[in-house]
Amino acid sequence: xxxxxxxxxxxxxxxxxxxxIGDQPQTIEAASSxxxxxxxxxxxxxxxxxxxxxxxxxxxxxxxxxxxxxxxITVRVNALDSPYTFRDVISLLExxxxxxxxxxxxxxxxxxxxxxxxxxxxxxxxRDVSRAEPVGFDAMIESTAGMANIKEIAAASPRLEALHLxxxxxxQSAHMGVETVGGxxxxxxxxxxxxxxxxxDLWHHNVARLVMASRASGLxxxxxxxxxxxxxxxxxxxxxVAALRGKVLGCNGKQAMTPGQASIINDVFxxxxxxxxxxxxxxxxxxAAQAQGxxxxxxxxxxxxxxxxxxxxxxxAAADSLGL
Numbered sequence: 226x227x228x229x230x231x232x233x234x235x236x237x238x239x240x241x242x243x244x245x246i247g248d249q250p251q252t253i254e255a256a257s258s259x260x261x262x263x264x265x266x267x268x269x270x271x272x273x274x275x276x277x278x279x280x281x282x283x284x285x286x287x288x289x290x291x292x293x294x295x296x297x298i299t300v301r302v303n304a305l306d307s308p309y310t311f312r313d314v315i316s317l318l319e320x321x322x323x324x325x326x327x328x329x330x331x332x333x334x335x336x337x338x339x340x341x342x343x344x345x346x347x348x349x350x351x352r353d354v355s356r357a358e359p360v361g362f363d364a365m366i367e368s369t370a371g372m373a374n375i376k377e378i379a380a381a382s383p384r385l386e387a388l389h390l391x392x393x394x395x396x397q398s399a400h401m402g403v404e405t406v407g408g409x410x411x412x413x414x415x416x417x418x419x420x421x422x423x424x425x426d427l428w429h430h431n432v433a434r435l436v437m438a439s440r441a442s443g444l445x446x447x448x449x450x451x452x453x454x455x456x457x458x459x460x461x462x463x464x465x466v467a468a469l470r471g472k473v474l475g476c477n478g479k480q481a482m483t484p485g486q487a488s489i490i491n492d493v494f495x496x497x498x499x500x501x502x503x504x505x506x507x508x509x510x511x512x513a514a515q516a517q518g519x520x521x522x523x524x525x526x527x528x529x530x531x532x533x534x535x536x537x538x539x540x541x542a543a544a545d546s547l548g549l
Contacts, residue, residue, distance in 0.1 A: 231443035233535055234386040235361070237297045237327070238262045238546045239445055239478040240494035241487040242389070246271050247280025250287075257291040259484035260491055264293065266300040268313055269332050277309050281316045288322035295546075299363050301330035305339055311346060318350045318360070328386060330363040333394070335370035340381035347384070359384060363447075366435060367391025368398040375434060379442035388439045389480065390431060392449035401427065405460075406452035408467050426470060436475040440532075448479040457482040461489055468493040501544045507537035 243261035245253045247268045256264045266287075272280045284300060302313035317326060331343050340362065351359060362384040366372055372395070379388060392407040402410055413427045432448055439446035448471030453459045468479050468490050478494050481487040496504070507522075511534045514522045522529040 230531060231441060233443040233539065234445060236539060236542045237386070237445070238543055239297065239387065239447060240543075241478055241481045241490040242299070242447055243481045243484065243487045244271075244450075247284050248272050248276035250283060253283065253287045254291065255484055257287070257293055257296075259487050261296065261481060261484065261487040262478065262491070263297040263299060265330060265480070266298070268309075269301050269303050277303070277312075281313060285317065285320035285322050288320075288325040293325065297327045298325055299328035299330045300326055301332055301365075304333040305342055306333070314343075314346050315350055318347070318356065319354055323354070323356065324358070326360060328361040328363050330365065330389075332365045332391075333367055333371070334364045334378055335368055336374050337377040337381035340364060340378060340385065344382045344384060361386040363387045363389055365389045365391045367394035369395070370398075371395075372431060372434060375438040376441065379438040379444055385442070385444055387445035387447050387477070388435055389447040390435050390449035392428070393452065395431065395449075405454060405463065407449050408451055408453075408463055429470070429474070432471055432474050432476065440475065445477040446475060448476045450480040450482055451486075452482065458485045461485075464489050465493060495547060496540050496544050496549065498549075500540055501549060504537035504540035504544070507534055508541055511537075 239262055241261045242263040242265050243256050243259055244265050244267050245256035247253075247266055253266075266284045268277065268280050268284065288298065300313075300317055302317070303309035314329070317323060317329070329343070329347065331340065334340060343362065347360060350356075362382060364378060364385060364387070366375055366378070366388055367390075371378065375388070379385065395401075396403045396406060402412065407428060409425070410427055413425045435448075436446040438444075448468070451464045451467040453463065464486055471479050472494055476494075479490045481490050507529055510529060511522045522534060
């Protein structure tokens with residue numbers, strides 16, 4: 226094993242990450258009563274310029290007025306190329322409800338310096354308000370520049386906890402043809418004469434690259450939204466297939482556009498009984514090895530490496546959080 230191994234970010238149950246639009250109170254109320262693990266308050270693309278200030282107020286007030294239970298709260302601020310970023314950060318972190326914000330969601334991250342710029346600003350505000358617990362960062366990879374620089378971005382700040390794939394903007398940045406954002410395309414196929422053309426997965430490389438960069442830096446990889454062109458809830462089976470793809474490739478969870486999507490995603494990303502039992506055995510073997518002063522963990526006669534133990538610990542933590 227390499228001498229350099231990244232420690233995993235703080236554990237947070239992140240099966241589903243549900244959008245709540247800052248200037249649409251109905252989506253905020255729906256998010257508070259949803260089954261989503263993470264609520265992503267939106268101040269950026271989905272909020273028109275004329276509603277930016279009101280959206281900020283709506284978010285800070287909702288954090289105090291509504292019951293968010295054990296949900297993780299992340300807020301997507303405006304991008305660095307806008308005139309709204311500094312006001313978003315200051316308003317959120319100076320508000321009376323600032324302590325309820327767990328993470329700031331950084332959009333359109335293209336280079337590691339983007340994360341550094343946010344870190345400088347946030348650090349200054351936190352020192353000014355004497356914030357006790359530093360806020361973490363989510364970063365959205367939604368451009369070809371971001372994907373090209375993803376390894377450097379993943380290691381850009383100790384505040385980073387997760388990388389998210391922004392499927393819609395990435396598709397535009399890469400000039401991809403999309404029918405269903407985050408899903409398959411009828412023209413992307415590999416010809417197999419014996420069974421006919423098989424529709425391929427044009428997102429496989431991007432999701433796998435997101436997982437690789439995230440895991441190498443100890444971050445949570447979160448798959449991007451699956452957006453049906455007619456209606457978010459029009460094709461639940463299509464969403465399930467897309468979510469399964471992300472889980473198999475190693476993602477912790479997936480973004481959701483509606484509470485209905487969040488429920489389906491939760492079901493896909495919840496650990497199975499078989500997965501939980503295997504994880505508990507791996508954790509028990511690791512604890513036994515540690516108690517005996519052994520560096521090597523052995524389970525069923527086979528050596529178990531550190532990444533496997535780390536993954537098992539996270540599975541057990543998720544199962545315990547869900548009462549499974």
